[in-house]
Amino acid sequence: MNKTLLAGLLALALTGCAGKPPEQPFTLTLAHINDTHSHFDPTDARLTLGNTAVFTRLGGHPRLLSHVNALRQQAQEADQPLLFVHGGDAWQGTGYFTLNRGAMNADVLSRMQLDAMALGNHEFDLDNGRLSAFIQSVNFPVLAANLDAGQDPDLNGLDNLKPYVLYAFDGHEKERIESVEDAGKRPVVAVMGLVLEDMANFSPNIGNLRFEREVNSAQHTVNSLREQGVKYIVAVTHLGLERDQRLARKVNGIDVIVGGHSHRLLGDFSHLGWDDGEPYARRFNNPDGLGTTCVVQAGRFAQAMGQVAVTFTPDGRVSHCEGGNTLLSDNVFYRDIRRGDHHRLNEAQQQRVAAAIEAKPNISMVAEDPALRAHIDEKYRPALSKAYGDVIGHVPFPLTHVRLPVDGKGSRLAPLVAASQLYWVNTPPVQAVTGRRADFALVAAGSVRNSLEPGALKEGNVGLELLPFANPISLVSLTGRQVAGLLLETINTALSSAAHTGRFPYGAGLRYTFNETSRGRGYLNRIEYLDNGQWQRIEPDVRYQVALNGYHASGNDGWHTLFDSQQAFTDRLDLAFVNGKPRVFPVARLSKNGQGTIEVHYINQPLNCKTARVACSTDARAFIDYVRERRPVLTALPESGVTLNRL
Template structure:
């Protein structure tokens, strides 16, 4: 009896030396957001209750902060540990970012009391000096375990960019610690970051940064944390849902993956007029067959927040993982998208809406945090409203942008962008500069940067949010065979395993069928263009004039233009449209493709030059053709997947 007791005490002592975190069950609540894309203000949304449409606003930084504070208080009452995490892509997407770049993001996110953030591809859209400034200014750790900064001067000495962070919990009270030893007897949660190893192919400006394989780096990081005695491990990633699932099934020891890069808001929102997407919290078995990893993501544009509560067994394994995404809405509702006070719901109608919301776990009325709302309104909003300018159209229902037209999630935005470029290139004003009749337009899914929200549409929302790119819109002659090659290469790139879909080709004045023959591969069929109102098959050797946006790094286009091309890049110089003729394309030692101009090179960074022809095209298209902006009736795409 004494020997058994002594052995038990020795085992318990040894266990305590390794880690004291196993003394009692542990529960962790995580509030999380991702892909907020500089949506600091609330955005307009359309909801449906009992087949009746109503309009209100959702999200925004002040509302997210208010809800995060509510969840923190709930966790405190339940004696749960609590973390508030951002899974990347805080940059780009609104006029706020175009005006202030990373500075406003650093300011506002720091006021939201985040515990950690990882980096998405949008954080690499400027240059490493400005990314370094953002990381230095925020008051929370920025995490990226698979990012090697040693050869990048702008980031090599940045102390706030870390592989992981450790938080000690005394009940609900947390404190950042340097080691498990510093935590004493209290539980420690590690959060480590992972960024996409394919950032370079997504157009990220990496400089001398190097990104390593996500899976191998994740496993080595987990192993190192386990050796320190950490038993609760969260991966904060910006890889996309498919890669998160692969990570969960390929790495031992991750308890929760909080991800980003999501197009859809996970969960079933069909009862409020949304879509039924995949379940929010899914659990996957690790390769050792013993551990399990819970995977969650929230949506985009800061309209919703995810909340997951993870309960652990005595030996540190996940026993329960539960939660959901919640759309955070204002208390004011209207009968139409104008949000005119005359269209505001009366008391009886409002009561019905409130009853529906009270019985739904997917939507909540949340008032904005007054302090943050007032700060944004005073410090930043006046200059943005001035820059947004005049109203050019009305959007009756939000037009959603998704990269690939599969599973009923085709982009409603990219076909409109393609239609605008086809229309604009053939207007007399543009033809007087180019001297060309354009047969059709090709636009990559990565060209539009966001949805087009319900409500009024203003000029600045186009050039500062939807189409902020500084890449020129091009006109180029391609043979029918080359057009087919461009489309095929783009689709194969977009549907490859782990791809973000940004290369997917949307069209106007053209239609095609793609048939997948094996996973991620296939062929293009029935390639036709609209000739004098009739659909006509493209001839392999005939030349066609194409408006092109977003494919300039493609091998097929490089092969077609490296010797001789008639390409024109369109930009505005001192407010006047100008064409910049290209002689050929060249490729540097790093594989980057660039045009050699015949005369004056096009420099989109020049203060007198504007490369926003795509935004101008869309603006004029809305004003002159489509002032009530609704989806095109036919996208021209038939995609047959296995």
């Protein structure tokens, strides 16, 4: 957002409603974040200013706190209402989460004084007991109007898990209230939450929870709030931008949707060498043809904060919705991503960069909150530093990870992850227990959680950050026809507008060409695998041994072909370490329970990753061994194996 825009909007709101009778327009400012994924420290970033590339760090929770505190101060001085909300997926993403299992998230987020947070899919990555502890530990409400926890022993009856909350405002002063009657003549804002209706496809750990339809639940909740006399309704969601926009078009009465899940940084950031995203604060017509809903989202990894000012007509409809996302930058800049002292810009260069940033509309230099920075450094950073372990190799050049290839350039890391799995399952110790040789490997883009910057690569960079989900590697046989079907379904669904791009497939020992014929649809005109050094055409009726992680091998995250192919019978083998040695766990078949969660049925002893002597993180171990044994100087592979020809 332009650095003067928020102040201007607040001033506009002040002249429009402060000191006026209740029938005058009401303006609400929302500060919002989403998909922060435990990025408590800043993330490395490259910016283009003019024709010059500079390197700095963006965001982190201490910087978010400084920025929102500044917004709070502005709102207080203007005597205007402000809410600070989180669109979900605070969990996962860095070694901090792997070590602290949600406790650090509860601690740090509570210090930020959020007003509400939606549940994201990654909040279900552990188990409902851990999620319950998180919800009970935070000092803000966690929202999910379409979640039925009545049959779940961990989440049933939690006071802090709600479908919505109500806030009454008197200028800047706000009070959380139980009913509209408690507000008197003060304006009331309802904040409701929505989670993915198909959560079972994203998380296997949902216990006995039921997830209701997003549109139906939203309309039911809005109707209930309107009947209570609530005029202003905000939905904090973790559905993805496409579903948020659908919600706006299909539900009457939501004024603002603050979303997450898509990792979309809305707004034009091309002047910084970043993408030109969809417009921020787009308004969509409701089905009744009368109301409109404003939709916003704020990127990922705690790099940016959104701020939107919404002005309402006296009868409660949105008349203005304006704002933008702001990238939060450090004030130190380098000419090289390695950020050595000798790479740091001199004083004159620093001043020129600072002036250039000051002139940009959607980036600001923001100092970290010193108290939160000190708290993280003292309580959590020592264990993180210790956990990173031994150096396994070195990265001489940045290895960037993007989910979808852009202009012919795809992820430089996902093919390496696939190559590590193909290498590892074909090593003699692993082949000795499987009795098989893999033909190729597949990996979903969403399995790879970050890029790698130049420098030493430690075990913890892999197991705590790059591949933090502790997935076993699976070997499953698929026909060439099934491989083609899997590629088609995952590519097509990943390419659709504002889709969940994490399901996009990369491979090793496999290459394909996909031609898009209409937006988000297309065909494969080449699928080949590497056989004894020669590329061969995939034959429809031939069976191939495919290596991939167990999560996607079960058909989760939209890899439905794999579930369909294993419902009656499978020869799949899951690989884990037992007492430090590789062991196979043969799978008999897959099924779905009443909540739609995919269940794996093993032939003999089931694979229990919670057992102390069992280590399921063979995906991370494969990458560590691959780097240490084959690629100690880790660079990108000569080709990604993916040719994506888009319209």
